[in-house]
Amino acid sequence: GAEAVLAALREAILWPLLHAEDAAALGVRWPRGVLLHGPPGVGKTAAVRAVAAEAGAVVHALSAGDIFGPYAGDSEARLRAAFRAADKDAAAGRPAVLLLDEIDAICPARGAGGDGSLHGSRVVAQLLTLMDDGADDVADLDKNNKGDARRVRRRRRLARPTVxxxxxxxxxxxxxxxxxxxFDIEVEVPLPSVAQRCDILRLHSRALPLAADVNLPAVAAKAKGYSGADLAGLCREAAMAAIRRAASATSHWPADASSALHSQSAAAAGPADASSALRDQSAAAAGAAA
Structure with a gap:
């Protein structure tokens, strides 16, 4: 469940950021990277940001659109710049997380079994180097400590950003x-359970004037396989169904419709609206899978 995912992320992200000296004293080397995987829309990125916020960490986020450029070497340079910025934050005592969103688009498998191009292969090679060695020489990392390279190396080793x-x-x-x-640690983010789906529906429908006979647990039970993003869309579609119904009750737009839409009885989302939204989303999902 969500709590298990957050607990795993706290251990993988917060502990290296907050207890680096303690780990060094015990001879423990924290894992360098964490990989979150799961279906689209389950909140992987949001979970990372939430846990990073608990530590007051700076999040340096990158997606494929941020990295890939039109010229040779652009992508590698942008990747190095992101690691350099995160390294400098960490070395300055600011906890830092480097977030690579949808990394499969950034680093697809190389060779016959994957779809990685020559360009993509160079990006993969650059990321591997950065994961192993960081972005800068020690002397470049902190120019105010040129005469004390050993101390700078130790601080860098203890304060590396979590990727x-x-x-x-x-x-x-x-x-x-x-x-x-x-990426030593892998955390699976599953689809929400029926109880979690009900909680998500309550969250996203709290501003909606729901009819008295709307049964959110029943809707949640029917929404098996829905992600959090899907459930947010379901609530939006139910609201739109109520608006369409209210708008169709008048032949004058916009004045009469505006009055109708502000009527609790006319615009309240009811069971039929929820069922309609479920049908629409199921049809859309089937079309996407075809």
Missing amino acids: VATTNRPNALDTALRRPGR
């Missing part, structure tokens, strides 16, 4: 990224 990646397709990643020393 977190999200993906909907973990098996599409280059296998080198999942070897020890890279």
Whole structure:
């Protein structure tokens, strides 16, 4: 469930950020990277941001659109710049998380089994180097400590940013990224349970004037396989169904319709609206899968 995911993320993200000195004293080397995987819309990115916020960490977020550029070398340079910024935050004592969103689009598998191009292969190679060695030489990391390279090296080793990646397709990643020393920890973010779906529906429908006979637990039970994003869309569609019904009750737009839409009885979302929204989303999902 969601709490288990958050607990795993706290251990993987918060502990290295907050207890680096303690771990060093015990000879423990924290894992460098964390990989979150699960269906689209389950809140992987939101979970990372929530846990990072608990530590007051700076989040440096990157997606494929942020990295890939039109010229040779652009992508590698942008990746290095992101690691450099996160490294400097961490070295300055500011907890830092580098978030690679939808990493399967950034680092697809290389070779015959994957769809990685030559360009993509260079990006994968650059990311592997950065995961292993960081973005800068020690002397470049902190120019105010040129005479004390040993202390700078120690601080950098203890205060490296945590690299977190999200993906909907973990098996599409280059296998080198999942070897020890890279993304050592993998956390699966599952679809919500029926109880969690009910909670999500309550959250997204709290501003809606629901009819008295709307049974959210029953709607949640019918919405098996829905993600949090799907359920948010379901509530929006139910609201739109209520608006369409209210608007169709008058032949004068907009004045009469505006009055109708502000009527609790006319615009309240009812069971029929929820059922209509479920049908529409199921049809859309079937069309996407075809």
